Amino acid sequence: MPKIYLLDVTNRDGVQTARLGLSKLEKTMINIYLNGIGVFQSEFGFPTTRHEYRYLNANLELAEMEAEVGAPAWLKLKPIRLGGWIRAIVADVELAFERVPGIKHLNLSISTSDQMINGKFQGRKNRDDIIKDMTAAVDAAWAKGAESIGVNAEDASRTDLDYLVEFGLAAKEHKATRLRYCDTLGYDNPFTIYKSNKALAERVGLPIEQHCHGDLGMAVANSLAGAKGTIDGGQDAYINTTVNGIGERAGNADLVTVILAVAKSKEFADSYQLGGKVNLSKAWKIAKFAEYAFDVKIPINQPGVGANAFAHESGIHADGVLKDPENYELYGYEELGRGDPIKVDTGREITAGEYSGISGFSHVMGKIKDVSFKSREEANEVLELVRYANVLSHKPLVEDELLFIARYPQIAKQLLTLTPLA
Ligand SMILES: [Zn+2]
Numbered sequence: 088m089p090k091i092y093l094l095d096v097t098n099r100d101g102v103q104t105a106r107l108g109l110s111k112l113e114k115t116m117i118n119i120y121l122n123g124i125g126v127f128q129s130e131f132g133f134p135t136t137r138h139e140y141r142y143l144n145a146n147l148e149l150a151e152m153e154a155e156v157g158a159p160a161w162l163k164l165k166p167i168r169l170g171g172w173i174r175a176i177v178a179d180v181e182l183a184f185e186r187v188p189g190i191k192h193l194n195l196s197i198s199t200s201d202q203m204i205n206g207k208f209q210g211r212k213n214r215d216d217i218i219k220d221m222t223a224a225v226d227a228a229w230a231k232g233a234e235s236i237g238v239n240a241e242d243a244s245r246t247d248l249d250y251l252v253e254f255g256l257a258a259k260e261h262k263a264t265r266l267r268y269c270d271t272l273g274y275d276n277p278f279t280i281y282k283s284n285k286a287l288a289e290r291v292g293l294p295i296e297q298h299c300h301g302d303l304g305m306a307v308a309n310s311l312a313g314a315k316g317t318i319d320g321g322q323d324a325y326i327n328t329t330v331n332g333i334g335e336r337a338g339n340a341d342l343v344t345v346i347l348a349v350a351k352s353k354e355f356a357d358s359y360q361l362g363g364k365v366n367l368s369k370a371w372k373i374a375k376f377a378e379y380a381f382d383v384k385i386p387i388n389q390p391g392v393g394a395n396a397f398a399h400e401s402g403i404h405a406d407g408v409l410k411d412p413e414n415y416e417l418y419g420y421e422e423l424g425r426g427d428p429i430k431v432d433t434g435r436e437i438t439a440g441e442y443s444g445i446s447g448f449s450h451v452m453g454k455i456k457d458v459s460f461k462s463r464e465e466a467n468e469v470l471e472l473v474r475y476a477n478v479l480s481h482k483p484l485v486e487d488e489l490l491f492i493a494r495y496p497q498i499a500k501q502l503l504t505l506t507p508l509a
Contacts, residue, residue, distance in 0.1 A: 134182075149498050170237070174195070174197065240266065240267060256291055318358075439451045
């Protein structure tokens with residue numbers, strides 16, 4: 088039976104969202120947490136973008152490294168796949184491999200709806216040109232050493248299905264690994280996306296990615312319906328998610344909610360299951376980190392990780408849940424890694440920032456287990472990196488970030504190096 092895999096796009100769709108962004112260190116932490124959750128692939132960024140490529144190269148290097156002796160087990164980038172996003176044109180493929188020579192996994196994106204072909208290219212390209220551009224880009228990516236290639240049909244939900252099949256078959260003929268069905272505007276509903284994804288799986292014969300947006304409030308429901316259609320059509324499904332649902336406009340399908348919906352919703356998991364080792368116990372950690380890093384509060388009623396997801400007050404509910412949690416809860420808070428009290432200092436606090444000195448810094452680091460410095464020079468070097476990280480994120484680093492910098496100073500240095508116009 089085909090399975091459902093998770094392909095998270097927080098570091099691409101999430102960071103390209105208006106008003107929102109992440110520092111390169113924060114993007115790295117997201118990749119590390121996604122690996123901990125068992126996500127199949129992180130779309131970790133834009134290989135053609137100048138300010139991005141050092142971060143991409145550094146993450147690929149980290150993925151190749153053996154875990155440092157004594158480093159905590161979660162601090163690694165294996166076995167998650169790191170995939171870049173580029174436009175499906177040969178020039179982007181060439182630039183991507185020039186800037187990020189070690190990139191192995193790519194998604195190549197091009198618009199397929201008549202609305203976008205006419206609206207964006209203004210008569211300069213037609214349907215045939217789109218397929219020609221895409222197949223040439225796929226060929227170029229294979230020639231440069233790609234190991235997997237997803238082909239993205241932007242605005243697939245407003246694309247004529249027969250043309251989409253023709254587009255998918257052309258991708259398949261050029262050995263593309265997957266077809267991404269982008270419901271770019273959140274236009275689908277579970278009934279329409281089930282039908283289109285099943286037809287694509289059957290008629291094209293490639294695994295299908297579901298890339299859904301929440302403009303009509305159905306991103307998660309559509310993702311499940313599309314995945315079901317794909318599996319019923321005989322292919323693996325790859326649901327695109329983002330942490331806390333952060334993404335363009337009304338956002339994308341939320342990672343934690345998708346996992347919960349697949350695993351816990353009525354009868355779904357009887358036939359449709361997550362592939363790989365998905366581990367929800369890191370859900371709380373990644374959601375809270377993304378909340379802090381994006382500076383966007385998790386809604387109080389967010390599934391699983393919202394403040395009220397396990398809160399009960401009214402008499403009948405409180406009485407019922409105390410007698411047996413299953414009376415009013417579908418799943419336990421422990422499964423999501425919740426339950427530990429959060430310690431908040433309310434007295435004197437020393438934080439590490441861009442103007443910190445060694446004394447305050449040593450005090451902060453002294454509280455973190457798994458970290459000790461061999462010498463004052465080493466501590467000074469790490470402090471310098473922490474200062475730069477703070478310049479880029481404008482907020483005190485969390486403990487995991489400090490630990491990461493202390494353990495992988497050379498990787499951190501690459502993440503923090505930005506050279507405009509070079
Ligand atoms: Zn999107």
